[in-house]
Amino acid sequence: MNIMERLKKAWWILPAVILGIIPLIFKEKSAYVSGILIFAGIYIILAVGLDLLMGYAGQISVGHASFFAIGAYSSAILTVKYGISPLLAMFFGMFLSGLIAWIIGRPVLALKEYYLAMATLAFNEIVITLIIEIEWLTGGASGLKNIPSFSLFGFTMKNNLHYYYFVWFVVFLVVAMTIAIVKSPMGRTLIAIHSDEVAARTFGINSTKYKTGIFVLVNVFASVAGSLYAHYMGFIAPDDFGVSTSVNMLVMLFLGGFGTIYGPAIGALFLKILPELTYFFQDYELLINGVILIIVLVFMPKGMYGIFVAMKRKIGFSRE
Amino acid sequence: MNMDKNGIILKIENISKRFEGVHALDGVSFSVKKGQIKALIGPNGAGKTTMLNVISGLVPPDKGNIYFKDNDITGQPPNIIASLGMGRTFQLIRLFTINEATVMDNLLIGASLTLKPGILKSIFLSGRVKRQETKLKDKALEILNFVGLSGKEGVLPSALSFGNQRLVELARALMMDPKMLVLDEPASGLNDMEVENFKGLLLSLKDRGITMLIVEHNMKLVMDIADDIVVLDFGKKLAEGSPKEVCANPEVIAAYLGTKDKNGDGVLCSK
Numbered sequence: 001m002n003i004m005e006r007l008k009k010a011w012w013i014l015p016a017v018i019l020g021i022i023p024l025i026f027k028e029k030s031a032y033v034s035g036i037l038i039f040a041g042i043y044i045i046l047a048v049g050l051d052l053l054m055g056y057a058g059q060i061s062v063g064h065a066s067f068f069a070i071g072a073y074s075s076a077i078l079t080v081k082y083g084i085s086p087l088l089a090m091f092f093g094m095f096l097s098g099l100i101a102w103i104i105g106r107p108v109l110a111l112k113e114y115y116l117a118m119a120t121l122a123f124n125e126i127v128i129t130l131i132i133e134i135e136w137l138t139g140g141a142s143g144l145k146n147i148p149s150f151s152l153f154g155f156t157m158k159n160n161l162h163y164y165y166f167v168w169f170v171v172f173l174v175v176a177m178t179i180a181i182v183k184s185p186m187g188r189t190l191i192a193i194h195s196d197e198v199a200a201r202t203f204g205i206n207s208t209k210y211k212t213g214i215f216v217l218v219n220v221f222a223s224v225a226g227s228l229y230a231h232y233m234g235f236i237a238p239d240d241f242g243v244s245t246s247v248n249m250l251v252m253l254f255l256g257g258f259g260t261i262y263g264p265a266i267g268a269l270f271l272k273i274l275p276e277l278t279y280f281f282q283d284y285e286l287l288i289n290g291v292i293l294i295i296v297l298v299f300m301p302k303g304m305y306g307i308f309v310a311m312k313r314k315i316g317f318s319r320e
Numbered sequence: 321m322n323m324d325k326n327g328i329i330l331k332i333e334n335i336s337k338r339f340e341g342v343h344a345l346d347g348v349s350f351s352v353k354k355g356q357i358k359a360l361i362g363p364n365g366a367g368k369t370t371m372l373n374v375i376s377g378l379v380p381p382d383k384g385n386i387y388f389k390d391n392d393i394t395g396q397p398p399n400i401i402a403s404l405g406m407g408r409t410f411q412l413i414r415l416f417t418i419n420e421a422t423v424m425d426n427l428l429i430g431a432s433l434t435l436k437p438g439i440l441k442s443i444f445l446s447g448r449v450k451r452q453e454t455k456l457k458d459k460a461l462e463i464l465n466f467v468g469l470s471g472k473e474g475v476l477p478s479a480l481s482f483g484n485q486r487l488v489e490l491a492r493a494l495m496m497d498p499k500m501l502v503l504d505e506p507a508s509g510l511n512d513m514e515v516e517n518f519k520g521l522l523l524s525l526k527d528r529g530i531t532m533l534i535v536e537h538n539m540k541l542v543m544d545i546a547d548d549i550v551v552l553d554f555g556k557k558l559a560e561g562s563p564k565e566v567c568a569n570p571e572v573i574a575a576y577l578g579t580k581d582k583n584g585d586g587v588l589c590s591k
Contacts, residue, residue, distance in 0.1 A: 058418065177443050184442030184449055185428065185435040188421070192429045195416035202376055203496060204402035204433040213439050259419050 011179075012172055019168055023161055034164035038232055040272035041167040045174050045225040047252040047264035049218035052178050055259030056187060057214050058194025059109055060117045063124030064249050067097045067219035069131065069241035071226025076144045076236055077137060086150045090227040097223035098216045105212040124243050131238045143237030150231035163232050170228065171265075174221055178261055190214060251289075255296050257303025266304050329354045329500055329531050330375070335384035337370055337555075344370040345381070346555040352500070352548075357522065357532045359542045362552035363575060368535040369411060371552070372504050375533070376408045377401040389499065403433055407498030409489045411505045411535075415477040423480070423488050424473040427460040428453065430495030456495070463491045467521060483514040490521065500531040507538040515541055543567075551575070 022037070023030040050064045074093030078084040084092070108119050131138045138144065150157045150166065157163050181187055192200035193207045201207055230236050248271070256267025271289070278288055300306050330352040337345040345367045352358045360368050373379040375386060377398035385394045393401050407430075416426050428435070434456065441449060464470055467487040477485055486506060493501060506522075507515045515538060522532065522545055536542050542549065542563070549566045551558040559569045566572055 056419070180446055181439060181442045184446060185432070185437035185453065186439055186442040188425055188429050189432060189437045191418050191421050191425070192416045192432075195418040195421065196414050198378060198398075199410065199414040199416070200429070201398040202378070202402055202408050203430050203492075204399045205429075206397075206399045210437075217439055 012176065016172065023164065031160045034160045036273060036276055038160065038163050038167050040269045041164075041171045042225045042229050042232075043249070043252065043268040043272055044171050044265045045221055045228075046249050047256070047268040048175055048178050048261055049221035050249050051253055051259065051261055051264040052181065052190075053214060053218045054253065055261075055264075056182055056190040056194060057211060058190075059211060059215065060113065061120040061246070062117045062250065063120035063122075063127075063243065063246050064218075064222060065241045065243070065245035066120075066124040066127040067101065067222035068226040068229070068245065069127050069238075070097050070100065071223030072230040072236050072241065073131060073138055073144075073226070074223070075227040075230045076147045079148050079231075080144055080146060081137070086148065086227075086231055087152060090224065093223045093227050094220045098220045101216045101219040102212060105215040106208065109208070109211045109215060121243060121246075124241075124246055128238050128242055131241075139237075141238060143235060145235045147230050147234045147236065149234075150228070157231075163228075167228055167232070170224060174224075175261070175265060182261060186210075251293055255293055255303055257305030260303070260305045262308075263303045263305030270304065327354050328352070329389055330533065331385075331387040332371075332375070333385040333387070335371070335374060335381045335386065337367075337374060337379065337381050339370075343555045345374065347384070348552065348555070348557050349384075350550045350557065350560055352531060352533055354531055355526070355529055356547040357526055357534060357545050359546035359549045360533060360535045360552065361537075361539075361542060361549060362558070365554075366552040367555040368552055369504055370555075372408065372502050372533070372535055375401075376406060376502055402496065405497070405499035406502060407493035407496050407500070408502040409486075409493055409504060409506060411508065413482070413485045413489060415485060415488060415492070417477055420476060422473065423464070423469070423475050423477060424457065424460060426477060426488060426492050427463065427473075427495050428456060430492035431456045431459070433496055460491075460495060463494050466494075467491045468517065483510050486510065486514075486518070487521075490518075494525075498530060500533065501525070503532060503534040503536075505535055505537060507536055507541050519545055 019037070023034050026033045046064060046068060050061060053059050053061055053064075071090075071093040074096055075086065075089045078089035078092060079086055104123065108116065108123070111119050132141050134140075150163070152166070157166060182190075189200070189205055189210055192203070192205060193210060197207050226241075229240070252267035252271055253264045254267070255270065256265065257263025274289070274292075275282075275285055278285060281288060296303060302309070328351045332348060332350050335345050335348045336343070348367070348371065350358075360371060362368055370379060374381045377393065377396050377400070380395045385392060387393065388401065388404055388406060391404055393404065416429055421429075435449070435452060461470075461473060464473055467490055469484060469487055469491065472480065472484070472488075477488055480488065486509070490503075490506070503522075507518055510518060519541055522534075526532065526545075534542075534546070546563055548561070549563055550560045551566060551569075551572050553575045558575055559566050559572050561569070
């Protein structure tokens with residue numbers, strides 16, 4: 001293994017160090033800053049998963065918030081109503097999400113393109129409608145409050161800093177797993193299915209199995225993000241998980257760079273930090289978001305990550 | 321039934337397929353012997369590509385049976401049929417191009433049956449997967465060298481000429497160590513020199529023991545390499561036999577009369 005490869009393997013060290021010392025730099029403002037970065041982290045988990053599903057496997061989802069909701073509500077209901085420990089509740093949410101994804105994955109992923117988009121959109125609406133209607137369990141439209149803080153082996157997360165380090169630990173875990181997948185033959189298999197499913201099958205690739213498998217995995221990721229969100233917020237409502245949230249994730253994907261994994265992570269980070277920077281123009285927030293998205297899509301079709309790659313090539317850092 | 325004893329690798333029995341009232345295939349039967357090159361010819365719309373799609377599992381037949389290496393593969397999905405050792409190439413090139421997939425990526429996807437990719441495997445057994453991949457990369461380089469594309473492994477398929485893309489398709493199919501190759505018009509779009517080159521490759525694959533079923537319009541190529549020919553017309557088998565027998569068959573001549581091949585020669589078996 002040469003130095004370049006070793007460096008590539010250690011991709012996570014630099015961002016980990018930066019993120020680790022950020023709270024120290026901001027001192028008295030660290031609660032505020034880490035609060036923003038907690039949200040960013042949760043959305044990175046969602047966006048990276050969605051990129052694995054869409055950018056790699058080529059399976060469109062306009063309803064990625066549905067499993068975000070299932071995870072969040074599993075955690076909230078089990079801890080608030082049944083007094084189950086947050087960690088167990090999170091695992092239950094992951095299991096439930098995986099199971100539901102596995103059951104609906106086969107019929108839904110048999111659909112292609114627009115039809116698949118419509119089906120995932122419809123599923124998002126179904127989940128939200130169910131949450132609103134099953135009021136005795138979910139609190140209906142007014143939501144669930146008093147969700148206890150997350151606790152891990154007797155340690156309860158009391159402040160933003162605790163959540164900050166925990167959420168970002170999960171973010172690194174999810175990104176590392178995703179990178180391992182896309183760099184392996186599994187990633188290539190997804191590319192093959194994305195490119196030409198029929199041709200892929202003639203090489204022995206059981207496309208249904210792989211599509212379902214990746215659908216289960218990314219929705220388990222989304223479920224974890226939901227659990228983290230519920231415990232950090234302490235209060236959740238159906239509005240947090242609607243189609244507009246799903247569309248937001250899509251924006252992160254295209255803004256950051258579709259099919260690059262790191263790109264959507266950058267996109268999520270950017271979109272969650274931006275409103276804080278443009279705080280004074282609050283009334284124009286949506287307008288600013290829209291303009292940025294249009295500029296990126298027109299001038300940088302490969303997203304923000306595409307700029308990094310281009311810069312790396314210019315300096316001659318890349319091996320290609 | 322023991323096909324192995326008779327040296328038969330693929331047996332087509334009474335296959336019929338209808339598309340919205342059109343008989344694409346109507347009771348077609350033939351078999352392919354182990355190690356031979358069998359050609360499937362016929363005028364446009366005769367049902368040749370449909371036949372290949374039925375064999376490789378892309379289209380289920382309405383009636384009839386298909387046996388490959390003593391397995392009944394009728395109606396089986398393409399991935400199962402591939403796993404038994406059947407590789408194929410397409411009439412219109414179908415290389416994998418998403419996310420800047422290179423020629424090497426395409427070849428490694430061709431080796432999916434050996435690599436057996438998996439989600440958990442890629443996370444927890446990455447070391448073992450890497451070693452296996454390294455071996456397959458060497459094999460891919462060998463195959464690229466064989467088809468005459470040395471040094472092109474890092475290139476995007478779109479940067480290659482049409483003829484070279486066809487060679488990548490062949491190389492990709494070879495990555496799965498096929499017992500039998502099903503080739504759909506491999507020479508279409510190639511110039512004379514490229515056809516000659518392709519012919520040499522197919523003959524040396526035959527020497528390596530790979531059975532081939534080939535649909536082709538280029539009659540010169542067919543006559544040069546085929547051991548056996550099946551002629552289809554309007555979904556029915558018109559004739560079957562050696563190139564000589566088929567050329568002399570009056571029905572075949574009648575079916576081809578007035579039709580012209582790609583070069584405008586208008587003759588089936590020119591001398």
